[in-house]
Amino acid sequence: MTPPRRILLLGGTGEARRLAELLDKKPEFEVVYSLAGRVENPVVPTGTVRSGGFGGVIGLRHWMSDNHIDEVVDATHPFAATISDHAVSACKDTDIPLTVLRRPPWLPVPGDRWQNVPTMDAAALALDALPDPSTVFLTTGRQDVETFAGIARHRFVIRAIDPPTGPTPASSTVVLARGPFDLDDELDLMRRQSVDILVTKNSGGDMTYAKLVAARRRNIPVIVVERPPSIPTTEFVTATAVLNHLMRTDAT
Structure with a gap:
């Protein structure tokens, strides 16, 4: 039997919790939901949850290796630039795939000042x-x-x-x-x-x-x-789109 694919889900948003719930229903995935620990009483999904930083890029790289992570999904807040940058660097160093779940920005409409x-x-x-x-x-x-x-x-x-x-x-x-x-x-x-x-x-x-x-x-x-500039990578705007992407890559 093929072991489940281990996903590090960098969370803290409603979209991240939704994705965690979707992945929890799929036996082919095992999720570790990670929080930065900046909110005193965060809303968390069921399953494995860790809180706190990793210790920079090097710490994140070692943690992913020690915990046998197969893929990282960055579903953090659009302004959580530090952890997003660290994820890009750590995944590049280790050849671990990185997928980003990022809600689209607001756009002004007539009447806005x-x-x-x-x-x-x-x-x-x-x-x-x-x-x-x-x-x-x-x-x-x-x-x-x-x-x-x-x-x-x-x-x-x-x-x-x-x-x-x-x-x-x-x-x-x-x-x-x-x-x-x-x-x-x-x-x-x-x-x-x-x-x-x-x-x-x-x-x-x-x-x-x-x-x-x-x-x-x-x-x-x-x-x-305005949002900090994002680093180009595989990016989606809904939890369902990320799930479908992970399902496709898991099947290949």
Whole structure:
């Protein structure tokens, strides 16, 4: 009997959990679901789950070898550039196939008032350049809050799953919440907090898209941090497409 193909699934997203569920139903695959450990109480699928870093490219390479990994699927957040880069390097060094599951980015539609910026630092500079004090709805995640800590002119409404651990802006309110978020709730929050501007990463997906619709409805400008450049590799936008790809390669 042929042993199952061992898959290292770099997760932390809804798409990753969906893929893990699909693979769990296929006896020809054995999945290790890996999390970076940045969220205190992550939602995880059934099966084998590991948490924490690997120790850079070298550590990841050794871990894959020690655990007899046959293929890696990178289904991390579009802004998890470090682990994605490490996966590319480690798989290239070991000739282990790498497949990427990445949700498509959001695109502006008529009525949106987007300002696209390349980095989180550029978003902070754009806020600092606003002529009047504003209430900023900051939805970039707790890891990036400290980038805005030195901006004293604006009031910040910071939404994150877990509390920020680093410096925060002097005038700030922290709202702890986990998506998905619906449109009525986003509109209500923006009204209650008198939000003037939204700052977000271009994460894509449906779970947090309602904030962009709410900003459009309220004619609120949005600073959108663009995704880091991706390294060309085999990439799909749905869990089902990745499963079909893995099934085809397993059969060859």
